[in-house]
Amino acid sequence: MQFIKYFPGLEDRVKDINAYTEKLSHNARVLCQYVDDECTGFSAYYANDTNTKTGYITLIAVHEDFRRQGFGRKLIRECFDDLTT
Numbered sequence: 001m002q003f004i005k006y007f008p009g010l011e012d013r014v015k016d017i018n019a020y021t022e023k024l025s026h027n028a029r030v031l032c033q034y035v036d037d038e039c040t041g042f043s044a045y046y047a048n049d050t051n052t053k054t055g056y057i058t059l060i061a062v063h064e065d066f067r068r069q070g071f072g073r074k075l076i077r078e079c080f081d082d083l084t085t
Contacts, residue, residue, distance in 0.1 A: 040066040045082075046058070
């Protein structure tokens, strides 16, 4: 398996990983998507600055059996909708 790095990695952007995970545990929301009681995917996101209206989607994960079916796109849309309301 090959990974392509498109953006600076987390280690390049976060100086204190412990503080970052603490912030996520206090501020992030998690959405879970289910099909027939099976979790098909989830996302974690947060917005901690309402003045700039900036939000962050920190994680999107879709089970391999459900990829390329629009589940990830739907998770992103749900995050966006929640962050903009």
